[in-house]
Amino acid sequence: MHKVEQPFSFTLEAADGGARAGRIQTGHGEIATPAFMPVGTQATVKTLSPRDLHELGAQIILGNTYHLYLRPGDGLIAEMGGLHKFMSWNGPILTDSGGYQVFSLSERRQLSDGGVIFKSHIDGSQHLFTPDKVVAIQENLGSDIMMPLDHCAPYPSDHGYNVQALERTHRWAVASKLAQSRADQALFGIVQGGTFADLRRESALFLRELDLAGYSIGGLSVGEPKEVMHSMLEECTPLLPEDRPRYLMGVGSPEDLFECVERGIDMFDCVLPTRIARNGAAFVSSGRLNLRNSAMARDERPIQEGCACYTCRNFSRSYLRHLFKAEEILGLHLATIHNVHFLLQLMRDMRSAIIDGTFATFKRSFIDGFRPVDYEVRMRNREARAASLRATK
Amino acid sequence: MHKVEQPFSFTLEAADGGARAGRIQTGHGEIATPAFMPVGTQATVKTLSPRDLHELGAQIILGNTYHLYLRPGDGLIAEMGGLHKFMSWNGPILTDSGGYQVFSLSERRQLSDGGVIFKSHIDGSQHLFTPDKVVAIQENLGSDIMMPLDHCAPYPSDHGYNVQALERTHRWAVASKLAQSRADQALFGIVQGGTFADLRRESALFLRELDLAGYSIGGLSVGEPKEVMHSMLEECTPLLPEDRPRYLMGVGSPEDLFECVERGIDMFDCVLPTRIARNGAAFVSSGRLNLRNSAMARDERPIQEGCACYTCRNFSRSYLRHLFKAEEILGLHLATIHNVHFLLQLMRDMRSAIIDGTFATFKRSFIDGFRPVDYEVRMRNREARAASLRATK
Numbered sequence: 001m002h003k004v005e006q007p008f009s010f011t012l013e014a015a016d017g018g019a020r021a022g023r024i025q026t027g028h029g030e031i032a033t034p035a036f037m038p039v040g041t042q043a044t045v046k047t048l049s050p051r052d053l054h055e056l057g058a059q060i061i062l063g064n065t066y067h068l069y070l071r072p073g074d075g076l077i078a079e080m081g082g083l084h085k086f087m088s089w090n091g092p093i094l095t096d097s098g099g100y101q102v103f104s105l106s107e108r109r110q111l112s113d114g115g116v117i118f119k120s121h122i123d124g125s126q127h128l129f130t131p132d133k134v135v136a137i138q139e140n141l142g143s144d145i146m147m148p149l150d151h152c153a154p155y156p157s158d159h160g161y162n163v164q165a166l167e168r169t170h171r172w173a174v175a176s177k178l179a180q181s182r183a184d185q186a187l188f189g190i191v192q193g194g195t196f197a198d199l200r201r202e203s204a205l206f207l208r209e210l211d212l213a214g215y216s217i218g219g220l221s222v223g224e225p226k227e228v229m230h231s232m233l234e235e236c237t238p239l240l241p242e243d244r245p246r247y248l249m250g251v252g253s254p255e256d257l258f259e260c261v262e263r264g265i266d267m268f269d270c271v272l273p274t275r276i277a278r279n280g281a282a283f284v285s286s287g288r289l290n291l292r293n294s295a296m297a298r299d300e301r302p303i304q305e306g307c308a309c310y311t312c313r314n315f316s317r318s319y320l321r322h323l324f325k326a327e328e329i330l331g332l333h334l335a336t337i338h339n340v341h342f343l344l345q346l347m348r349d350m351r352s353a354i355i356d357g358t359f360a361t362f363k364r365s366f367i368d369g370f371r372p373v374d375y376e377v378r379m380r381n382r383e384a385r386a387a388s389l390r391a392t393k
Numbered sequence: 394m395h396k397v398e399q400p401f402s403f404t405l406e407a408a409d410g411g412a413r414a415g416r417i418q419t420g421h422g423e424i425a426t427p428a429f430m431p432v433g434t435q436a437t438v439k440t441l442s443p444r445d446l447h448e449l450g451a452q453i454i455l456g457n458t459y460h461l462y463l464r465p466g467d468g469l470i471a472e473m474g475g476l477h478k479f480m481s482w483n484g485p486i487l488t489d490s491g492g493y494q495v496f497s498l499s500e501r502r503q504l505s506d507g508g509v510i511f512k513s514h515i516d517g518s519q520h521l522f523t524p525d526k527v528v529a530i531q532e533n534l535g536s537d538i539m540m541p542l543d544h545c546a547p548y549p550s551d552h553g554y555n556v557q558a559l560e561r562t563h564r565w566a567v568a569s570k571l572a573q574s575r576a577d578q579a580l581f582g583i584v585q586g587g588t589f590a591d592l593r594r595e596s597a598l599f600l601r602e603l604d605l606a607g608y609s610i611g612g613l614s615v616g617e618p619k620e621v622m623h624s625m626l627e628e629c630t631p632l633l634p635e636d637r638p639r640y641l642m643g644v645g646s647p648e649d650l651f652e653c654v655e656r657g658i659d660m661f662d663c664v665l666p667t668r669i670a671r672n673g674a675a676f677v678s679s680g681r682l683n684l685r686n687s688a689m690a691r692d693e694r695p696i697q698e699g700c701a702c703y704t705c706r707n708f709s710r711s712y713l714r715h716l717f718k719a720e721e722i723l724g725l726h727l728a729t730i731h732n733v734h735f736l737l738q739l740m741r742d743m744r745s746a747i748i749d750g751t752f753a754t755f756k757r758s759f760i761d762g763f764r765p766v767d768y769e770v771r772m773r774n775r776e777a778r779a780a781s782l783r784a785t786k
Contacts (some may be wrong), residue, residue, distance in 0.1 A: 042715075044716060044721050044723045047722045049703075049727070072690070072714075072715040072719075076690065076711070080712070081693075086711070088707040088712070297465070298469060298473070300473060310442075310444070314443070314481040315481055318469070318479070319479055321465075322464070323435075323436075326464055326465075328435055329439060329726070330439070330441070333726070334442070
């Protein structure tokens, strides 16, 4: 069933411990891995233009099937020539399945083996996602890499629930593969199984048999302790084929990127760099800098000394603080540029270290100086976000 | 009293009827006139970075003394190396006097011949502007062109009130010239006199005697009929020295720019292109396009066929409508780029036409196809804006 015309391929170039360096070929260009994918939920990476993304060295971006299906509609995007042309981004695009958004953004879901009925978070209208329909939507969008509809179990949830969700996810993966009608798009599988080692292994083995173009790992970084996420990766990545890319969905803090690259992940996406930027938080080698802080008022330094991004080459912390205090849009843009650059540069540096065989040393030197935002703060932020999403419905 | 070290000069290069083409030299570069100055109220032209402005061909931008004095403070900006360095804009900057904002944004003013006491629209704190202080603030900012504090009479107001306001404006102009301590900044005068021909003439003659680097015309485009604005310009511009630039404050609609260039104006500023862009309105050769309109949903054309701006070279009306409907910041940015380009290109075309002696023909061909937003709509918008400003206090 593997289509010969498909322009998608993955080449493993180097390994250093579990960490891998490779290259993905797509019909819209090459992606050096490990790679971080900036998130363009609504056909735009928030505050950035395509030329900003090219300048930052972004080699692939993500689009959200759920959001684009609801607005402006995948049919409209197809009429306009597909998502690449619509948003004027000529590089690779990965679209997710919408499954995670259906379960996190919309309420009053009715789930069955056939699919999931949900209400739009925009206008409350009712919609149905089936595996076939989700493939058809992504074919309308014309992304280079598609995800199949999956059932992402909440955390925490019990073994029995996860067995059911996993069986459904696997059936939907098969249906998605059968539904695929375009030869120029790669379909990935999504490994689920919650926090259960047996299910994660079963999922990896099942999807491996399906011979998919790549393998995503879903349902992690959803509230479980870090050690659990790490051990789940350790259960499933060794069972996935070495010659296919592995994509950990929704992960993107600097410390997590190191831990997961070390465990054999090649691709990541996360709204973290763009979202915290719009809240005035900037990544620095020592952790995060709050640009709204009064300590920044007369600070003539850039966000990060030595940083090569447009923001750091041209603007002081003092100016950025002013823009945030005055609620100027330029502040959101400049902070986003810095944060996306920070993560993309980190991935480039990891890749070089893997090729040089110095990944462990590089990781240690970075992590030693880096103070991550702690677990409690992350959980509080997550809850606040969920509450605000509910409030906007 | 004219300081020889001053890097400021104006050269008149061509005239075509009343319309003039010239060049202004400043310590931060040259400005070809007639020129439109994008407004950077809070040390940023809203949604644009300095490199966007350079790409658009902006040769000078405006900063607002009132806003920058209140936030982040002119003292802080001076500590950070001045406004050019603070906002990373290395071209010329003109700062206004704050007078207009004191009279339009702040309430509970106490006006005397010494100056004006007002309350901040941000936090209600009380402040005093005197002619000396306003010069000192602008010296802290380090702008290339400064404005003296003036008393801008409201429209409508009677002859007696305008006589008083004008006498005060003239006294303050003299005080401002005496207060100037830096040799590298040019001080303009502001011609006032409301809608009274005798006062406009008196003001032009008085300020001419003061031998200032340039002459602004204030208190117009504040609600009076267009014919009145035109006749006031016709009263005062012939009395102003030919070898100094003339700046009409707050004017910036395409049709007004033609009428006022024809009447001898060299410089303009207005928030119109940037403000209407953020509301989803784009300048086109036939008038204005509402990017939120449902007719745009499947329109593959750029905002304006043949437009050379980044937005029109890369994005469809369909995509822009989507960005506005989805409330994406990129929409505000892309529409702003187009509108600023539209006005700057219009000024470049006017300048070429003046040099070629074809200004009248060019004006007629543009105005014939252009349908301006009519007076009633403009007045309604103005009132809505004033109400919204009062509400945010």
